[in-house]
Amino acid sequence: MSNKIEITTWNVNSVRKRLNSISIFLKDFIPDILLLQETKVSNELFPYQFFKDFGYHFIHHEGEKTGYNGVAIIAKSELEVIPKIEFINDARHLAVKINNIELHNFYIPAGGDIPDVTMNDKFKDKLNFIDNMTKWFQGKKPNDNIIIAGDFNVAPLENDVWSHKQLLKIISHTPVEVEKLSNLYNSLNFRDSVRKFTDDSEKLYSWWSYRARDWKKSNRGRRLDHIWTTANLYHNVEKANIFKSTRDHEVPSDHVPISITLSLG
DNA sequence: ATGGTGGAGCATCCA
Secondary structure, three states: OOOEEEEEEEEOOOOOOOHHHHHHHHHHOOOOEEEEEOOOOOOOOOOHHHHHOOOOOEEEEEOOOOOOOOEEEEEOOOOEEEOOOOOOOOOOEEEEEEOOEEEEEEEOOOOOOOOOOOOOHHHHHHHHHHHHHHHHHHOOOOOOOEEEEEEOOOOOOHHHEOOOHHHOOOOOOOHHHHHHHHHHHHHOOEEEOOHHHOOOOOOOOOEEOOOOOOHHHHOOEEOOEEEEEEHHHHOOEEEEEEOHHHHHOOOOOOEOOEEEEEEOO
């Protein structure tokens, strides 16, 4: 067994619509563990064989009949499934153990359009979701080995969005969300493993809207997807990648995969 | 200030 593991997270916005894009990605780069969000499919209709054909023998998926949400943890070798966090009712979270590390896959709610909890229940639910995550991780031990990853739907830093000023009232970059995410970050001494390799003064995005005429030209991106490790694992993070090229695929997700390489031992 | 697109699945809802 290799002493390094590659972990990739990708909001695919419908796994069935994205099979071609995922193929192109996996022919180039096969992570040990692939975390998906927004699979938008029931368990019965999940394309298990597609991933088995790429050598993934462990596929843990939780979908919804409605076609909303849906998360998966896909790995080359068998992993131990650990219980879901109790407060999460939608298919927005799964967790496994690998070696001595807890790995959590999250799809935090997007929160709707109006950044006011008195007018928008979806925004209230998003803030509550992050608060509940914070409480849950406060209950862990500071020296536990934990990685949390996924679509957090918050771009916390000024250079995680194309215009800090213009996005202050846009959900994903409002001060209240950034504060909530900061509380989560501090709940267990998390470290931002992707920012480790790019200074805060540089722009970094993982999502570009479908609504731009030319996403690359306008480049109005946001960094909504994250991989955080507890502080004791941070020095093991050797590399991080944002696979921007997938945004140019023929039928692309609006999110691109992000990845870290972790050395073990 | 506004509207722009994409996915599930058939009327809207959600992102």
